[in-house]
Amino acid sequence: MTHVAASTQNTSQALLEIRGLHKQYGQLEVLKGVDLTMQRGNVVTLIGSSGSGKTTLLRCVNMLEEFQGGRILLEGESIGYHEVNGKRVRHSENVIARHRAMTGMAFQQFNLFPHLTALQNVTLGLLKVKKLHKDEAVVLAEKWLERVGLLARRDHFPGQLSGGQQQRVAIARAIAMKPSLMLFDEVTSALDPELVGEVLSVIKGLAEDGMTMLLVTHEMRFAFEVSDTIVFMNQGRIEEQGPPKDLFERPQSPRLAEFLKSTRF
Amino acid sequence: MYESPSWLHELWSAREALWSGFLTSVQCSILAILLGTLIGVVAGLVLTYGRFWARAPFRFYVDLIRGTPVFVLVLACFYMAPALGWQINAFQAGVLGLTLFCGSHVAEIVRGALQALPRGQMEASKAIGLTFYQALGYVLLPQAMRQMLPTWVNSSTEIVKASTLLSVIGVAELLLSTQQIIARTFMTLEFYLFAGFLFFIINYAIELLGRHIEKRVALP
Numbered sequence: 409m410t411h412v413a414a415s416t417q418n419t420s421q422a423l424l425e426i427r428g429l430h431k432q433y434g435q436l437e438v439l440k441g442v443d444l445t446m447q448r449g450n451v452v453t454l455i456g457s458s459g460s461g462k463t464t465l466l467r468c469v470n471m472l473e474e475f476q477g478g479r480i481l482l483e484g485e486s487i488g489y490h491e492v493n494g495k496r497v498r499h500s501e502n503v504i505a506r507h508r509a510m511t512g513m514a515f516q517q518f519n520l521f522p523h524l525t526a527l528q529n530v531t532l533g534l535l536k537v538k539k540l541h542k543d544e545a546v547v548l549a550e551k552w553l554e555r556v557g558l559l560a561r562r563d564h565f566p567g568q569l570s571g572g573q574q575q576r577v578a579i580a581r582a583i584a585m586k587p588s589l590m591l592f593d594e595v596t597s598a599l600d601p602e603l604v605g606e607v608l609s610v611i612k613g614l615a616e617d618g619m620t621m622l623l624v625t626h627e628m629r630f631a632f633e634v635s636d637t638i639v640f641m642n643q644g645r646i647e648e649q650g651p652p653k654d655l656f657e658r659p660q661s662p663r664l665a666e667f668l669k670s671t672r673f
Numbered sequence: 674m675y676e677s678p679s680w681l682h683e684l685w686s687a688r689e690a691l692w693s694g695f696l697t698s699v700q701c702s703i704l705a706i707l708l709g710t711l712i713g714v715v716a717g718l719v720l721t722y723g724r725f726w727a728r729a730p731f732r733f734y735v736d737l738i739r740g741t742p743v744f745v746l747v748l749a750c751f752y753m754a755p756a757l758g759w760q761i762n763a764f765q766a767g768v769l770g771l772t773l774f775c776g777s778h779v780a781e782i783v784r785g786a787l788q789a790l791p792r793g794q795m796e797a798s799k800a801i802g803l804t805f806y807q808a809l810g811y812v813l814l815p816q817a818m819r820q821m822l823p824t825w826v827n828s829s830t831e832i833v834k835a836s837t838l839l840s841v842i843g844v845a846e847l848l849l850s851t852q853q854i855i856a857r858t859f860m861t862l863e864f865y866l867f868a869g870f871l872f873f874i875i876n877y878a879i880e881l882l883g884r885h886i887e888k889r890v891a892l893p
């Protein structure tokens with residue numbers, strides 16, 4: 409884990425650069441100009457109360473949500489939209505699909521494909537998006553299933569796995585695609601308390617390997633331990649960000665102080 | 674003294690007409706089910722994912738046909754096709770009517786099954802970089818088809834039953850063949866029961882096939 413703090417400074421080597429991101433649903437503005445920069449190897453965690461825009465921000469990065477203003481650059485490529493004669497134009501579906509493959513995402517509800525085995529869930533993207541040969545895809549998928557401790561369950565269907573196991577397969581499915589950035593959207597929120605640990609330890613292991621990760625979580629202790637930078641969001645804006653120790657121990661914003669108190673961290 | 678021939682004797686002498694009627698019923702049903710399913714899948718996909726202007730004609734088709742009795746549909750195809758300068762025979766007109774009927778029902782079955790899938794399935798597909806058509810082919814349709822199967826089997830048996838309406842426009846399917854035999858033998862009850870039994874056989878076979886597929890593709 410490299411301890412390079414995320415900052416709002418413009419750096420040319422930044423892996424992810426978000427500038428002035430605006431997102432609205434009809435009249436409701438959910439992101440009101442968000443700036444965020446991540447370097448390779450950074451682990452950044454978004455915290456904040458529900459409705460603050462954390463999940464929406466995460467989903468804009470892989471275009472699961474459209475956004476109306478601002479830019480997202482991932483490895484220098486403009487995500488979602490580009491400019492043609494000064495006009496903002498949405499990329500073609502194929503370009504968006506290619507950009508999406510640059511990020512991996514794990515969801516709150518796992519979203520494994522129920523008609524495919526654990527192994528097939530992981531190989532699908534490798535075969536159809538990465539166009540790997542079947543043998544190669546299987547070797548890679550087995551490697552990642554082993555990494556999340558589920559090689560023995562490779563031929564099980566999602567319905568035969570526990571919530572924690574399903575989430576670990578979902579993480580393997582995303583990671584096997586070798587994304588340059590992993591997005592984790594409240595991956596433990598739907599799990600029974602005793603299953604949370606196994607998923608968090610997988611994520612921790614990935615962080616130790618230097619994986620660049622952007623997380624949304626309510627697990628404050630985990631966020632504190634795993635993150636280089638904590639970003640506190642409030643009402644569609646970044647209210648405060650910095651190293652976990654600073655944020656948790658010396659919050660500047662009264663809202664963050666209040667939020668931390670309410671989470672009993 | 675005149676002795677009336679037994680039913681089995683009459684059945685034997687009518688075997689060719691019955692067999693030919695049976696085959697015609699099977700043939701027009703299968704054609705209508707296959708073509709109707711094809712139209713229905715396309716219509717269902719457009720109704721689920723299409724933009725407004727693409728959806729509009731399919732919505733019109735589905736609502737119009739579903740609101741029309743099959744009998745009227747079959748007659749309309751039979752009388753309207755020649756009026757529109759399209760020379761088709763009674764069998765073709767009948768199959769056309771059944772196909773349109775089947776297509777409109779399958780369209781709604783497909784739409785219902787696709788819309789019942791959790792939104793996360795499409796999102797997870799997109800998140801690993803699958804294109805829309807890849808997501809549809811590898812993730813959504815395989816799941817939707819499992820859901821559709823029982824309802825689709827039901828619609829197919831409806832088509833087999835509706836195929837008897839082709840008798841009105843002169844297609845010698847099983848019912849019309851049976852009526853012709855009855856007109857000759859006056860064995861009304863016996864031959865109608867026998868025809869009913871044959872229709873049951875066709876539909877039971879479809880149901881068995883459906884159950885077999887359902888079992889094979891069932892998820893744990």
